[in-house]
Amino acid sequence: MYPSNWGKVGCIRGPHSEESRLFFKLGQPSFGGSDVTRLRMHPSKDATPELRHGHALSSTGLVGLSVKQKLVLNVPQCNQSARNLIQLHRRDPSNWLTYQHLIFLKRQYVIKNSELHQRAIPKQAPALTIVNEREDTIERQVQRIPTIDPADRHTVSQPEDVNSEAQPGISTLKPVTEDAAEQRDSVSGTVGTSHETPHVHVETDKAKEERLDRQWKQLKVIVADLPDVYAKLAKIKLTALVVTSAAAGFAMAPVPFDPLLFFVSSLGIGLASCTANTINQYFEVPFDSNMNRTKNRPLVRGQISPLHAVSFALACGIPGVAMLTLAVNPLTGFLGALNIFLYTCCYTPLKRLSITNTWVGAVVGALPPVMGWTAATGCLGQGALLMGGFLYCWQFPHFNALSWNLREDYSRGGYRMMSVTHPSMCKRVALRHSLGLIGLSTLAPVLDVTTWTFPIISLPINLYISYLAFRFYREGDRGSARKLFFCSLWHLPMLLLLAFTCKKPRRDPEEPPPAASLALALQSSLPS
Amino acid sequence: MASKTTAAAWRIFSPFTLHSPCSISALNIRQCSSKLATKQDITPKRSPFRPAVSSTHDWIGPPNPLSNLRPIVYHIPENESDLQKRLRHLRQETEDWNHDFWTKQNFSFTKEKEEFIISQLKAEGLTPRDEEGRRRSLDSEVMAVFYKGFLDTNRVRHWSYNNEWYRRNFTITMLMARVALRNIWRTVTKRNNKNNSTSTT
Numbered sequence: 001m002y003p004s005n006w007g008k009v010g011c012i013r014g015p016h017s018e019e020s021r022l023f024f025k026l027g028q029p030s031f032g033g034s035d036v037t038r039l040r041m042h043p044s045k046d047a048t049p050e051l052r053h054g055h056a057l058s059s060t061g062l063v064g065l066s067v068k069q070k071l072v073l074n075v076p077q078c079n080q081s082a083r084n085l086i087q088l089h090r091r092d093p094s095n096w097l098t099y100q101h102l103i104f105l106k107r108q109y110v111i112k113n114s115e116l117h118q119r120a121i122p123k124q125a126p127a128l129t130i131v132n133e134r135e136d137t138i139e140r141q142v143q144r145i146p147t148i149d150p151a152d153r154h155t156v157s158q159p160e161d162v163n164s165e166a167q168p169g170i171s172t173l174k175p176v177t178e179d180a181a182e183q184r185d186s187v188s189g190t191v192g193t194s195h196e197t198p199h200v201h202v203e204t205d206k207a208k209e210e211r212l213d214r215q216w217k218q219l220k221v222i223v224a225d226l227p228d229v230y231a232k233l234a235k236i237k238l239t240a241l242v243v244t245s246a247a248a249g250f251a252m253a254p255v256p257f258d259p260l261l262f263f264v265s266s267l268g269i270g271l272a273s274c275t276a277n278t279i280n281q282y283f284e285v286p287f288d289s290n291m292n293r294t295k296n297r298p299l300v301r302g303q304i305s306p307l308h309a310v311s312f313a314l315a316c317g318i319p320g321v322a323m324l325t326l327a328v329n330p331l332t333g334f335l336g337a338l339n340i341f342l343y344t345c346c347y348t349p350l351k352r353l354s355i356t357n358t359w360v361g362a363v364v365g366a367l368p369p370v371m372g373w374t375a376a377t378g379c380l381g382q383g384a385l386l387m388g389g390f391l392y393c394w395q396f397p398h399f400n401a402l403s404w405n406l407r408e409d410y411s412r413g414g415y416r417m418m419s420v421t422h423p424s425m426c427k428r429v430a431l432r433h434s435l436g437l438i439g440l441s442t443l444a445p446v447l448d449v450t451t452w453t454f455p456i457i458s459l460p461i462n463l464y465i466s467y468l469a470f471r472f473y474r475e476g477d478r479g480s481a482r483k484l485f486f487c488s489l490w491h492l493p494m495l496l497l498l499a500f501t502c503k504k505p506r507r508d509p510e511e512p513p514p515a516a517s518l519a520l521a522l523q524s525s526l527p528s
Numbered sequence: 529m530a531s532k533t534t535a536a537a538w539r540i541f542s543p544f545t546l547h548s549p550c551s552i553s554a555l556n557i558r559q560c561s562s563k564l565a566t567k568q569d570i571t572p573k574r575s576p577f578r579p580a581v582s583s584t585h586d587w588i589g590p591p592n593p594l595s596n597l598r599p600i601v602y603h604i605p606e607n608e609s610d611l612q613k614r615l616r617h618l619r620q621e622t623e624d625w626n627h628d629f630w631t632k633q634n635f636s637f638t639k640e641k642e643e644f645i646i647s648q649l650k651a652e653g654l655t656p657r658d659e660e661g662r663r664r665s666l667d668s669e670v671m672a673v674f675y676k677g678f679l680d681t682n683r684v685r686h687w688s689y690n691n692e693w694y695r696r697n698f699t700i701t702m703l704m705a706r707v708a709l710r711n712i713w714r715t716v717t718k719r720n721n722k723n724n725s726t727s728t729t
Contacts, residue, residue: 215590291597307704411675414686437568
């Protein structure tokens, strides 16, 4: 009544008919390369389901084992599951599940089986075989493997069964399906051979070509994606940090707080930062393509054209700088324009020419708090330079630690960074500037920016980052670099916050100083 | 009217409106002009997802495994102006030149890295693979010597590439801006002419 090998597969699938149905439903929609398991059912053709192995995670091997045990104990239920299979095939196509339902069921299955010995609750929904959604056909193919020998596998796989993979958007489901793939593989291993071998990538050239074909995208603007694209172009998180440091500079200025001015200057500085980041990405497209950290940037991926990116940069920069010049003060506007120039025309090209780019980059990072201060006060005071100094010193442990673990990428991309060309200098400079932070914190009350509590309460975090910098200096390995980098991420906001809490209270100039008023009172009370 | 202008602007930003059967030849141009014969040249495929007859835009593909750059298949509109032709040729040529440079760079980097590792291991008297057959890797400090050496030997080459790249990038962007402005101008004048002709009739 059905081919003999069906029965085998039915037994493989085991006691739980839902498992079996889901096995056939489950696909491996990853497009990333070797991690593929394909399932397909042909209800119209010879309905032999075949399982083809994919790459799987060893952690789910235990699940497979438990299924195997149940399998052995529940052989009589084979017929039941086989009958279910027939039922599935005869289902009316109009009852087939949509893809979303499929994924939902898959998730249900995996959740249920997260504990090794849990039974899957029977699902009422029919098993879907093929889902067609516009042009993104997700074909699933189940190929039975007679042996686990990798050499044989290639002969078994038939070209016409090669299928295509789903859109990249579904790649998040990869870990889920990998679990299922592992189970399938380990279970089918009982039929084929006596041992279980690790999964081997099986993808014919044609499949690979088809997969690559799918990755071709039209170079047109998708309006719905634009906010995300703009956020990536502007490096929105970095911009947010820049605006935060500028806000700190603004807050530390010894003038009454003006909320409107604060808002306008923050906005202007944010726009200037967006511009600088966008132009930087515009200049660096081929370099970004070759580095792992940056290869998913919008210009690299072609989500927008270079002209569009430049237009966006101008659309941010011109209003931003104009806002700073006209609504805040010309000094801040000048500093904003200078910062954009330094970042795009000095730092970006210098990255590939000489290690001095790090020092220029540190100045670029130091300018936002200075701008915040000048926005508030209108002049470049000592406090502004001190705030800038904090950021300047902080940049070195931050960037040197970051670049330490990217040495290979930098070298291949042709970037000249201290971590690549002068490693010992890199470590030394990071340590030096971490210690410099302690010095600057002590300088703060001297310049009347903060009270004397600030150096004391900031000492623990400054000592901690200096300690990590010292460890980095001595050990110079990936672990210490990573620790230093992550410390720098929380150290700076903490430092600025502490500085703000210890801000020197501003005395009203009309009021006479307390001592003088006391003296006056005494004088008046004394009998003349 | 504003919406029409916006629509026109969007069309401009996504360049070229019509496709001609030259897309395959565009690929061939690329294959011919790229001097280094790559092992996995992207051959024109016939699947429906590749730039085919029905497309109206450029297509961008997955990163090339050798150069990590994404190839673009340019579309040729009918009534392509000289400016557009110049732009398209320049972009294609730049893409090939970039691909060439990065393929060489990545290839030489990998090759020299292998040689360095093997020579270092030999100096220490070790085989490239240990007892379990795994490849031996070197300490990051030792590798840093190689990375620095690679940068130093290629310094002049990188510098000239940078200059050339900046120049080309800037020229391409200026050309794109000119094409875009000309398209806007044409759309506006066409609409004006239409309005004039309908008002006079």
